[in-house]
Amino acid sequence: MQMPNTRQIRRILAVVIVASTVALVVAILFRQFRSTPPETASKPISPEVDMSLSKLTFSEMKGNEKLWDLTAERADYDKEAALAKLTGVRTEIYGGKAGGVTITSKTGSYHEAQHLVIMQEKVHAVTKKGMVFDTEQLEYHSGPGLVVTKRPVKVVDGRLTLTAQGMEMSLHQEEVRFRGAVHAVIEGAHAKR
């Protein structure tokens, strides 16, 4: 049997190299296309949301005095608008002559530039002195220490139960102003509180 000469050997080697290169490229491409898409987030994030966080806490300090804490189940943060859309919200406001107030709601938003917290849907608030109020939307302006709503509100405060169309509570002055068709019932002296 005649030994193949060096030219034939070189030709065979070249063919083998080219074939393996092609096979390698095909394998890479094949894996590229077949690989599963990256694991999508539980809720598709809308384009304007830069960051979506869950179980987070915001706090605002004044010097070394904490003004308030805000915790949320989820926050979708839009850097450009400096706005966080929140769900499962709880705001704990400290201090002030009213002694502080705890507000919870289903949804809300935090507007960084205006130091404004908006609470929406089933808003329920309780002050340290025991005043309770319920409404559908409420704003907390941390600068002037005001809690404001323009929506119907129901309030229970000791012997006083009332409904009104709007409310403005000053946490610093311990004063609350109600507007628009106020209807109040002041329980008698021996009624159970």
Next chain:
Amino acid sequence: APQPAAGSPAKRDRSSKPINVKADELKADNKGKTAIFTGRVVARQEDVTIYSDKLIVYYGEKDDQVDKIEAIGAVRILQTNRVGTGGHALYESKEGKITLSINPKVTQEKDSVTGKVIVYYLDEDRSVVTSGENARVEAVIHPKPGSGPKKNDAKKQP
């Protein structure tokens, strides 16, 4: 001070009864322990209704009880067939009395009385009127029909 007539109903403490208030605005001042209602105020406790421009509810120190209620501006108080009017009224529900001032007037059916200050007793059919410098007591009493002397009374002269 004039004593209530014998047999007249005892003074009732109404402070245990709820007070219903309607108004355009309310300012609750926890520190000052007041609730200030303004704008077309209507306050009702049992058979007494107070209309005024402004109404201030003063809570007592103990247990947030209502200490007194002050009505200011175009005050009108209705209670069954009695009407009290004036520029100012102070309602003390524990004592069951209302003190009317600034041109006070109390009218009961056709009878009326005016003076400087009128104290109006809710559970007694009476008011106490005091005069002032330029506010003499003035009463207009209409005798009830048939309450005058009867004809045969006149014949029985001795």
